[in-house]
Ligand SMILES: Cc1ncc(C[n+]2csc(CCOP(=O)(O)OP(=O)(O)O)c2C)c(N)n1
């Protein structure tokens with residue numbers, strides 16, 4: 630991972646520093662056994678779900694766009710572990726992991742991917758357009774960067790209503806170069822809106838590396854012109870994400886306004902389902918998988934500390950696989966929406 634750079638946060642806590650550090654030198658949360666097991670299970674659910682979605686796509690059960698989250702699981706799981714009920718989540722099109730992390734049902738997500746009636750958007754939204762008011766998940770957006778402004782609107786609503794919810798807006802390194810991101814930063818800083826801006830820096834925007842596309846590749850500094858603090862986080866280590874999330878959410882809830890978390894992460898699969906992958910070497914991908922995999926890191930700690938045996942971990946994997954297999958069976962058996970539904974629930 631890239632070295633942790635000094636960001637503009639002035640109020641970093643120094644008390645109760647755990648001994649362990651993330652690979653970029655940042656702090657990590659001191660997880661107990663239950664937290665490690667929870668993180669393991671949640672990340673595995675996303676990984677297995679995405680593997681199954683990839684398979685179903687290959688078999689022709691899923692059509693249209695489909696962007697897998699494999700490799701980036703620690704980001705949403707670490708964030709979710711720090712959130713309170715009521716905090717809103719909004720993201721772009723690489724969104725299945727975010728939905729599962731908020732507690733949305735695997736069946737409903739898979740049914741939406743396959744365009745079926747019981748999907749979260751009744752089979753009419755697909756991979757990039759799912760929502761759950763109950764779980765405070767606001768999409769699923771295909772316009773790169775648009776969710777940043779919408780997420781800022783959610784934060785404005787929290788402020789207006791006087792509740793203590795925080796909006797969490799995820800976007801990519803590519804989206805971070807969009808103009809509306811900075812219009813949003815300006816308003817969020819001006820009105821001290823409770824929003825955590827999360828740049829999921831997975832090093833590529835489609836086939837373009839950050840090195841080729843961006844003048845300031847330390848995305849945690851992107852808010853400095855507006856006085857928005859930022860932290861660079863090892864986004865492959867779920868404990869580092871949780872530590873940063875705790876700090877960021879506290880920052881927002883205490884009325885200090887927006888904050889940026891740059892998650893240093895990596896996607897293992899292609900940008901979408903058709904990606905010739907000529908822009909990076911197989912070695913680069915393999916190195917990240919073997920040295921920084923978020924799930925393997927937790928697994929190794931659980932085994933090393935004697936908190937789970939290989940059999941315990943296999944049992945978790947089986948449970949997770951069962952949930953995913955059930956969602957796939959359900960999604961394939963569920964009927965497509967009726968033709969009479971063609972014009973319902975849409976804006977004409
Ligand atoms: C406004 C707009 N411009 C271009 C596109 C085409 N497009 C889709 S994804 C993408 C790359 C975005 O990369 P990044 O923000 O890094 O997210 P990642 O795919 O890495 O998660 C582009 C250019 C789009 N969907 N919307």
Ligand SMILES: [Mg+2]
Pocket residue numbers: 801802803829830831832833834835
């Ligand atoms: Mg990217």
